[in-house]
Amino acid sequence: MKKVAKTKLSELFSSMAAEAKLYVPALSDGIVNFTLWQEGLTVTLTALNVLVPPKKFFYPQTETVLKYEWGEDLQLEDFACKAGEKTILFAARPCDVSSFAMMDKVYLDEPPDEAYRRRRENTTVIALGCGEPDETCFCRSFDIDAAKAPGADVLAIDIGLELVLVAQTEKGEKLVSAQNGLLSEATSGDENRVKDEQEKIEGRYVTSVSLRGMMEKLDGMFAADYWEQLYKRCIGCGTCTFLCPTCHCFDLQEYAAGNRGERIRCWDACMFADFTQMAGGHNPRPSQKERVRQRFMHKLNYFPRQHGDYACVGCGRCVRKCPVSLDILEVIREAGGADDGM
């Protein structure tokens, strides 16, 4: 178990940045996002959720799949095999880290998505345990411990003036040992502080929901009136889906002019009217009702049926950012049943 003084962080960062592309949570114009590290960034260790979840490091909002050109013969340039620079992700929160496991189920199951696999492989994730969950944090409802992050390569815990770093994987060990010069051994006192932090956290949540029987309950709700009531105030924007750490739908776009073209993969949102729009004009999800239902059924029924886990980590981004306060908390409570209160 190692530790580093917060005052030494920028040294640590520049040293890590020499090894790989280092992304840290930084504040700019009032918004915190993972930002490529450089001197002078306003790095924040207190902000819980960054705006855009770190899924983007494995599954970018926009990526070139291939380029082509035809003259005498057709020439193809594949980009998947080029993906995956060495990357270090610093201070991913436990909820976001546990979302990676869900993305893996989608993109690493046979046949694996090459670009995703390469990026995942080449990224070292340093998680930062939460001390104080926010009012909209409900990760514990999905059995996520805000102070632990088993899926991370390294777990960092804030113990006041210092960060304790616990390597949890081989990748993590490598990173920590590579930075040994800047780290010092954690004392038994530090270890107690860490334990202490991890025990206290339970009492600091204000929000939670019960998912007992949620999936089963929704089996019978496809045709329920509930959706009729729910969708009315949805404006069909992509805020919830784009900010969701587990949403993973994409579209393939073709940009061609003359004899050249490029195929692009980009995030798409089931909330958008054109998401299921077909060339012939038919749209199997003609109104926002079907779209809203789809999103929640997918998160709370289809996905768990297929992969065993609910497609939500309780990060609360949709709760905080939905313009019309239509979020998964509401659906779990109203459609799910038993409520453990706030």
Add this chain to the structure above:
Amino acid sequence: MPVTNEGFEPVIVAFCCNWCSYAGADLAGINRMSYSSNVRIIRVPCSSRVNPSFIIRAFQRGADGVLVTGCHPGDCHYHSGNFFTRRRLSVLKQLMEYLGIEPQRFQVRWISGSEGAKFAMVMNSVAEEIRRLGPNRKLRDVR
């Protein structure tokens, strides 16, 4: 300070209304008034047919400059087309400058069917300004 862009050949897209500016371009040709070959013309019936989306699209696809030309206000073949053009493209141009796009990138001029010399002159001056400005990077697709 003056920037020189050696060997930079800008792509300049000019939307010309069929009745005045396009005729002006033809007249320049008939009188053999040479002008920059960087300028490439797209013919539209009236300057009021030019959708701001066309202009942005040209920049995205790699145009270094875009020029919209029409009949002088009051001479529009369709009577009022260019009056609307004037309002629309004034708004668009000021907006683009506000967002940090160089003013010279996008220009609007009135050139009549009899102003062949003016056509050539304008094309040269615009081409010169764009050449000095260098390639459009701000509005170009990364692709």
Add this chain to the structure above:
Amino acid sequence: MKRIGVFICWCGSNIAGTLEIDKMVAAAKTMSGVVYVDQNKYTCSEIGQAMIRDAIKEYSLNRVVIAACSPRMHENTFRKTVVSAGLNPYYLEIANIREQCSWVHKDREAGTAKAISLIRTAVAKAAMNEALFAVEMPIIRRALVIGGGIAGIQAALDIADTGFEVDLVEREPSIGGRMAQLDKTFPTLDCSACILTPKMVDVAQHEKIKLYTYAEVEKVEGYLGNFTVTIRQKARSVDLQKCTGCGECLAKCPSKVASEFEEGLVQRRAIYTPFPQAVPNKPAIDRAHCRYFTSGKCKVCQKVCPAEAIDYAMEDLLLTNGYGAIVVATGFDIHKLNDYGEYAYGKHPDVLTSLEFERLLNASGPTGGKILRPSDGKAPETVAFIQCVGSRDKAKGNPYCAKVCCMYTAKHAILLSEKVPGSKAYVFYIDVRTAGKDYEEFYNRAYEECNAGYIKGNVSKVFPDGDKLLVRSVDVLSGALLELRVDMVVLAASVDARADAKELAKKLAITVNEHKFFTEAHPKLRPVDTQTAGIFLAGMCQGPKDIPETVAQASAAAVKVAAIFSKQSLLSNPIVAEIDQRLCSGDMSCMTVCPFNAISEQVVEERRGRETVSRKIAKVNAALCQGCGSCTVACRPGAINLKGFTDQQILAEVDAICL
């Protein structure tokens, strides 16, 4: 599957001399959709066109790109070529590599590169071209002429003489207009009535002309070849069928009002014919001043009428007719002189407008053609003519020149010297403008033979001085301050557009300039056309002009109408806007920018789920649309597109030209 053929023209050495044809051919071959490329020394020649026709057949081409001279030169030629090979004319695209390339770019390499880019662009557009078809629209071969002055009369006669039906609408009880008020006409001094009345009679008697006097245009709908016009036939209160025009009623009618025709110099009765040679020469009752209509008692005219033609119960009639074309000839108003108090007009009886003076000259006028002072009935020995009253006066009048004053004043000076021997005319002028056949000579005659005194100077003031009038001015040439005692002052009042010109313009969907004169489609090349196809202009309603010009313009308008009527039907321009019902939100922003009133609202039925609902969307009238495309930009969702220049086509061009 698009099969595009590209044909590159050398234009002799015009193109081949500056650009590298082979490079272009090679490049064109690699362009997507292109299945055939060829070159020719002169593509517009019969051999060149034959080559295209053959290639279309042999390689079953369904789109054709010709890289040659400007489309403004040969687009139609080549459209015919592809049609003759069985293709739709709009499958053709032209890359202008002569006027806009070989002729203007000296650098062979750069020029060729640009030419290739232009060809690629044309190919990209051609791939998007769709078949367009002109719609055939029947023409109602009957014309409407609005205004029965010399302009309207001439236009009506000329149209009728070509064998087509004409309806002439005049709002006064008689046709004749301003010219009927004139005594003699410059520069020939022939009597106005003598040359006008025969034409008025012709109109009345022409089998092809239907005359509506005391009538006004109420409403105009439709478009070229198919206007629907509602005419309000005002209640004349006199049955034209029964009335014999004997005139009994005119004499007996007890209520009197100032005569418009006599410019208020004398009074007419409430039941009246405007002037002796009126056509129709039958009276109308001016209800606003008729004792019966104002007080409910009288009925004198009815009592004295031997033909029982008086009908107080008569009501306005609304008649709706169809027309294929309209000639607007509504004339002008005399500029009101209220703002010219310094000339004592209205304050002193012997200060007259030139039209009032014209009436004094006229044999059928209030003085039987003798020039007499309204004040004391004496013949004036000295008369001051003041030019440009309300003309060329940015301050309080019209900025423009009324055009006719210089000449009719010369005429007045001449007639004065003839009618009052020994009299003297003084003409105060800014400039004397005599542009026109025999005009300068006529003006010379005024001051050489009739010793009219021409003084260059603005009159600052006119005031009564005993039984005379004192005219104060500056002689600009000598610089001397000038004070003249005269017996009479005649003001050359400017001409205005009709006060209600704007309302009529609105009804006709035509435009007026800042002085409310109707605007022509092009100041030089389409001087009698308006913006609205099928509506033409004649006479002063379009701007100041004299009688010869007016008549010439009227005949020109008539020919325009006859040209339209020479066909049974019209072919519409297929380059028109079209609505995508799916995308149209019905906010009608397209309608507000359309210069041709070509867009209107329509209700459409749509399936929504199980039920059918109706909603309003925009509708394009292909006959009115001129294809400017302004609407396509006003429409945010891109629901309205312009055939031949669609969003898809232009975006494809943009993409290609930037490569």
Add this chain to the structure above:
Amino acid sequence: MAAVIGWRKKDFWWQSPVVFLEDPADAHRLVWDPFTIYSPVKFLLDWQERCNAKVGIFVKGCDSRGINRLLQDKRLERERVVVYGLPCGGKADAEKIRASFPAKEIKSVSLLGEQLVLAVGDKEERIAAEAYLLDKCLTCRHPNPVVYDQLVWEEVLPRQKADESRFARVQAVTSMASEERFAYWQRQFERCIRCFACRNTCPACNCRVCIFDQAEPRWLGKANDPADTLNYQIIRAFHVAGRCFECGECERICPAGVPLQEINRRLIKDMNEAYGDYEAGLDVTDQPPLGTYRGEDPAGFDES
């Protein structure tokens, strides 16, 4: 009336979402508190599509101009809505409150005259509302509904400072040098996640099928690259030019905090200066500046 559209309370103190009530017995669920911010107006479009019955709607000053927007765009049938006008003194900014109070302990926030009353833990805090209002409310020129069938309570006085502060941020951005301005906007736009919330919220964006959602032709690339984001922002702003009535919702609900009002208001400023003062959403019979012209209009470009 088949339903009324208003606001209700939800889980958190700062959540007062729009609600559709179809049963009069639910009337008690309606609330009016410092967070009844989101405009209910645009939901009328979907309502009209679904049923022909009348609907009641509660509107603030800004919302009411949205009603006029829809009316002028012929997207709403006036006789099908009953409008209840709610003069509004401004709404609270939850972020500003979070900055000075522990969010987790706040139980409720309510407005009392010029004061906000907070229940924090078991204490009650009273603070001057002004300092905790949304920025957009501080520049609001029409706090009173401009169209309604019934005014629910007395009209309020517009803030004096609203006018001078209206273009303050625009001026600040305008005063930057061109390159600095470009960098500024790039920094803003690169946060854009292309969720289209700004468009979907805007009552002026009421097309049945938005141009940006069309695939043929594709006016806007779906990929979120900088040029396409500029394309989107330029055309979006152009489409609302002369039609934006400054409700400021696009900016408020933008998850990425892109200062869109600085764009919309710049256009308003430009057009006011060139074509005369015009405020959208006040009079449905007038003609927005881009729907008309004058022969003597000035040009925003070199006309030589």
